[in-house]
Amino acid sequence: MAGKGFTVKKDWDNPRKHAMPDGVRVPAEMRIGPVLVAPATVLAPMAGVTDTVFRRFIRHASLFSAESEREKRPENPCQVSEVRPAAPNLLEIEAEREKHGGPDSSEIEAEMTNLQSGCGLLMTEFTSADGLSRMREAKRRRYLTFYDDEHPIGAQLFGSNAETLAEAARIVQDTGFDTVDLNLGCPAKRVVGCNGGSGLLRDLPKIAEIFRTVRQAVTIPFTVKFRMGWNDSAIVCVELARMAEAEGLNAVALHARTREQGYSGQARWEWIGAVKQAVKIPVVGNGDIRTPEDAAAMVAQTGCDAVMIGRAAAANPWIFRQIAQYTATGVYDQATFADRHHMIRAYFEMLLAEAEATRDLPRDARLGETAGKMKQFATWFTHGVPAGGRLRKSIYLAKTGKDVLDRVNLFFADASSVTDVPSDSDFAASPEAVAMCD
Numbered sequence: 001m002a003g004k005g006f007t008v009k010k011d012w013d014n015p016r017k018h019a020m021p022d023g024v025r026v027p028a029e030m031r032i033g034p035v036l037v038a039p040a041t042v043l044a045p046m047a048g049v050t051d052t053v054f055r056r057f058i059r060h061a062s063l064f065s066a067e068s069e070r071e072k073r074p075e076n077p078c079q080v081s082e083v084r085p086a087a088p089n090l091l092e093i094e095a096e097r098e099k100h101g102g103p104d105s106s107e108i109e110a111e112m113t114n115l116q117s118g119c120g121l122l123m124t125e126f127t128s129a130d131g132l133s134r135m136r137e138a139k140r141r142r143y144l145t146f147y148d149d150e151h152p153i154g155a156q157l158f159g160s161n162a163e164t165l166a167e168a169a170r171i172v173q174d175t176g177f178d179t180v181d182l183n184l185g186c187p188a189k190r191v192v193g194c195n196g197g198s199g200l201l202r203d204l205p206k207i208a209e210i211f212r213t214v215r216q217a218v219t220i221p222f223t224v225k226f227r228m229g230w231n232d233s234a235i236v237c238v239e240l241a242r243m244a245e246a247e248g249l250n251a252v253a254l255h256a257r258t259r260e261q262g263y264s265g266q267a268r269w270e271w272i273g274a275v276k277q278a279v280k281i282p283v284v285g286n287g288d289i290r291t292p293e294d295a296a297a298m299v300a301q302t303g304c305d306a307v308m309i310g311r312a313a314a315a316n317p318w319i320f321r322q323i324a325q326y327t328a329t330g331v332y333d334q335a336t337f338a339d340r341h342h343m344i345r346a347y348f349e350m351l352l353a354e355a356e357a358t359r360d361l362p363r364d365a366r367l368g369e370t371a372g373k374m375k376q377f378a379t380w381f382t383h384g385v386p387a388g389g390r391l392r393k394s395i396y397l398a399k400t401g402k403d404v405l406d407r408v409n410l411f412f413a414d415a416s417s418v419t420d421v422p423s424d425s426d427f428a429a430s431p432e433a434v435a436m437c438d
Contacts, residue, residue, distance in 0.1 A: 024300040025327045026292075026307060030120070030282050033221035033250040035152050035178045037120040037306060039327070041295070041320050042253070042284055044310030045123035045156040045181070045225070048376070052145050053354050055122045057347050058313060059149060062118035062320040118320035120306070122153045126183045128196075129159035129168035144175050154179035154223065158186060160195040162210045166217035173218045179250075180218060182210065184226035184240075187259045198259035201230050207240065211247035221250040225286070225308075228271050231260040237271055238278045245279045253284035253308055273302035284308050292319075292326035315380045317343060337386070341412040344381045348374055348405045355401065370401035378404075387411075 027040035043050060043058055127143050135143075146153050155172040157180065159165045165182070172180045184207065186197030193199070200207055215222055224244050229235035241252045254275050256267040267287025276283045285304035289295050295307045312319050318335055325332040335343070351370040378395045382388035391411045398404040 024296055026295050026299055026323055027305060028327075030251075030284075030306045032121075032179055032223060032282060035121075035221055037152060039118065039120045039324055040306035041119055041323055042121040042306055042308040043119050043123055043313055043320075044286060044308045045126050045154075045183070046310055046314070047125045047186075049314055050123060050125050052147060052150065053347070053350050055124075055150055055153070056147060057350055058119055058317055058320065059122065060346075061317040061343065062324070118322070118324035120152070121179075122150050123181065124153070124155045124177075126156040126158050126186060126197075127168075129157045129165045130161065132157070132168040132171055133164050140171065140175075144172070144177075146177070152178040154181050156181040156183050156225070158183040158191060158196040160200060160206065160210075162206075162213035165210055166213045169214045169218045169222070173220045177220065179221040179223055180214070181253075182214065182222075182224040184224055185255050187227070187262050192259070198227050198230065201227065201236055201240070201259060202234070204236060204240065204243065208243055208247065211244060211249060215248045222248070223251045223253065224249055225253040225255065225284075227255050228258050228268065231258050235271070238274050241275045241279045241283070245281050249281065251282040251284060251305075252279065253286055255308075256285070256287040269298055269301050272298070272304050276303045276305075282306065286310070292323045292332055295323050296326070314377075315383065317347075335384075340381070340385050341408070344378075344408055345405065347377065347381070348401070348408065352401050352405065371398060371404055374398075374401055374404040 029036060029038035030040040031037070043055065124144070124146070132140060132143065144155065155175075155177045157165055157168050157172070159168070169180045183197055184200050186192070188197065191197040191199065195203070195206075200210075211222075211224070224240075226237065226240055228237045235258070237254055241254070244252050252275065254272050256269055256271050257263070257265070269285065269287070272283065272285040272287075282305040283302075284306045285298045285302050286308035289298060289307055289309050290312045295309075298304060298307055307323075309319055316322075316335075318333070318339075322332040348370075351373055355370050375396055375398075378392050382391050382395075385391060391408070394407045394411060395404050398407055
């Protein structure tokens with residue numbers, strides 16, 4: 001969340017290195033009630049990040065078909081011996097999909113990969129239930145806009161009043177979302193101060209009331225994302241997961257840190273395993289997944305039904321596609337210098353197009369000026385780009401969205417001869433902090 005409270009670092013404290021465990025893969029699918037999540041990967045809800053433009057950007061960056069990968073598969077799919085260069089650029093993906101009609105799901109090995117996209121479930125930014133229930137229809141549209149190609153998609157709410165959350169959940173259901181999720185994880189002071197997000201972890205009876213009231217209000221799948229507890233002396237994740245199951249929730253997601261921890265230290269995956277052992281409903285694991293190897297290791301260590309990825313997706317939009325490739329073949333594509341240009345350009349062009357498309361809508365429903373959003377994302381997107389600091393400085397001096405895009409294109413045109421780029425894992429090496437909240 002922007003402003004006061006916690007910020008999410010792009011770097012990890014003492015990141016662990018994982019090799020893909022023999023015979024263990026990220027599951028091909030997970031069901032949240034009647035909703036099929038295939039593959040079992042989820043884009044984490046992030047305030048100021050996961051709006052409709054970013055969600056569609058991730059969906060298109062993640063397109064993947066096992067059919068195109070079979071000839072690249074090693075004899076032992078679980079043996080990882082290389083990381084291939086030259087991932088397809090985003091601007092060519094849709095053209096290829098239109099040309100060939102997309103992959104035929106009947107020809108794809110379901111146990112190996114997904115049907116079409118490496119990201120199985122998209123999530124909105126977290127939204128105030130109180131604000132949603134009171135705001136005008138036009139403003140609701142700004143927060144709850146999504147497109148047909150975003151399904152399946154869940155909307156995440158935060159708040160502390162059971163009836164207000166129930167009303168907001170009904171709005172989410174009527175808008176056409178596939179799932180509704182309750183945020184019990186955000187550590188930001190402004191949210192916790194209103195007894196929202198992880199602040200509610202100190203009041204399990206209140207959480208039980210919210211679970212019961214919201215569950216009675218909607219028929220779409222109802223899920224919850226939470227942290228381990230307020231601090232190390234008040235870890236409640238197992239009890240909370242059992243409560244969620246008893247009240248009829250369809251799945252739970254655990255960010256394996258406490259509120260007091262914020263985003264520091266390593267996520268304690270053993271608690272994801274403890275939650276998985278405690279309930280029969282699907283359990284989604286979240287925390288410190290930076291690479292496909294990390295995703296497989298989390299599944300191997302915890303037995304979780306799906307993995308959720310947040311800050312790594314903001315830095316490396318190919319992460320879901322890489323997981324799908326890795327699951328299918330044991331190797332995955334690494335982005336080239338040209339790919340990074342296409343990625344930045346594609347996202348910025350999407351932002352400009354969305355701003356133009358919403359220009360004539362009521363003010364509350366418009367995307368508005370895009371330069372600020374572009375500068376925010378430049379912090380992530382340009383790491384791993386040679387001379388990225390120079391590009392960021394140029395972007396920060398721009399006054400308009402079009403000016404930002406022009407500067408990006410000029411930078412890459414001047415640097416087109418550069419081919420030696422760091423790996424995607426190096427995106428996480430910067431000590432800079434970015435504002436978002438899970």
